[in-house]
Amino acid sequence: MKAATIYDVARRAGVSHQTVSRFLAGFEGIRPETRAKVETALSELEYRPNTAARLLRTRRTNRIGVLADRVDQVGPARIIAGATAAARERGYLLDVVLSNGIEVEAIEAALALVNEHQVAGILATAQTDLMVDYLLRHAGSGPMVIDARLPAFPGGPSRNEYAGAVSADHLMDLGHRRVGYVSGPLGWLAASGRRAGFVDRVAERGGEVVWTREGDWAADSGDRAWRDLGPEERAVTAVATGNDSMAIGLISAATQDGVRVPDDLSVIGNDDIHESRYLLPALSTVGVDFEGEGRLMVEQLLAQVEGGEADAGSCRLPELVVRASTRPLG
Numbered sequence: 454m455k456a457a458t459i460y461d462v463a464r465r466a467g468v469s470h471q472t473v474s475r476f477l478a479g480f481e482g483i484r485p486e487t488r489a490k491v492e493t494a495l496s497e498l499e500y501r502p503n504t505a506a507r508l509l510r511t512r513r514t515n516r517i518g519v520l521a522d523r524v525d526q527v528g529p530a531r532i533i534a535g536a537t538a539a540a541r542e543r544g545y546l547l548d549v550v551l552s553n554g555i556e557v558e559a560i561e562a563a564l565a566l567v568n569e570h571q572v573a574g575i576l577a578t579a580q581t582d583l584m585v586d587y588l589l590r591h592a593g594s595g596p597m598v599i600d601a602r603l604p605a606f607p608g609g610p611s612r613n614e615y616a617g618a619v620s621a622d623h624l625m626d627l628g629h630r631r632v633g634y635v636s637g638p639l640g641w642l643a644a645s646g647r648r649a650g651f652v653d654r655v656a657e658r659g660g661e662v663v664w665t666r667e668g669d670w671a672a673d674s675g676d677r678a679w680r681d682l683g684p685e686e687r688a689v690t691a692v693a694t695g696n697d698s699m700a701i702g703l704i705s706a707a708t709q710d711g712v713r714v715p716d717d718l719s720v721i722g723n724d725d726i727h728e729s730r731y732l733l734p735a736l737s738t739v740g741v742d743f744e745g746e747g748r749l750m751v752e753q754l755l756a757q758v759e760g761g762e763a764d765a766g767s768c769r770l771p772e773l774v775v776r777a778s779t780r781p782l783g
Contacts, residue, residue, distance in 0.1 A: 521550065521578050522553070532743050543751065579600065616739045618654040620739050622658075634648060635699050638670065674702065676702035697726045697729045700729075720779065724741050730776065737777070
């Protein structure tokens, strides 16, 4: 079926093609009844703007450069997936360049590769302070959005700090006061942010983080964290982890030592991976809208490129998901 043109829309709506063009350009001075006719015709004909022609007229490219750090991990990969879908809906394509956020040479090479091509702007799933700092200094003055700098809300904490606070509030609400925490690798902004949010909120509410351990996001490190604890450290009544995989490993190790979850120990993870609901017990966690973060990044970038504002509501805040691995103390 041939794609509808603005002339088809104009005929269906009973208006001039100039009126349809003005409507599509965002012109406000169109009478409400005329606007309604055009909107109906656009919907009925399933009209899609010719993005390529629009970009040619405005001399803009429809490609967005992406510096992607650690896409082998769940969060960064899902952010890219969300960004890809949002860009496609707006008529843009992503040029994804994999980067290493712990070596300046790797970051420099990835940025140079992106800049070899004409792009409308740059998205970066930066996982380290090193990568963020380098991009802020060397990426130039063009449009750029870095996911690590997305706040939970204007003037508020980062989304990762917010997620850590959510898990802390849950354990404090259940009456737990002496707790432990297993973080991801602290070179990652997500890991350090979640741990900071958790530790600070526990302190605010009068609890005590008896111990912390640094993992590497994998279930093995959750297992090791539990096995490395001394008897007094194991006396905590609850443990939070920086992601669900480490929680899975910790629960496995604790169960092998005869510790029952949640009867003896409450455990909460982070991310709400699909498998977390099928554990025994099902894992309480903090759900993160990674795809929404990718969508918000694209909207923020295109707001810089095209004008307008991004819809902050396109990305949900981290939210508590209560399942069977946590219970009230006592």
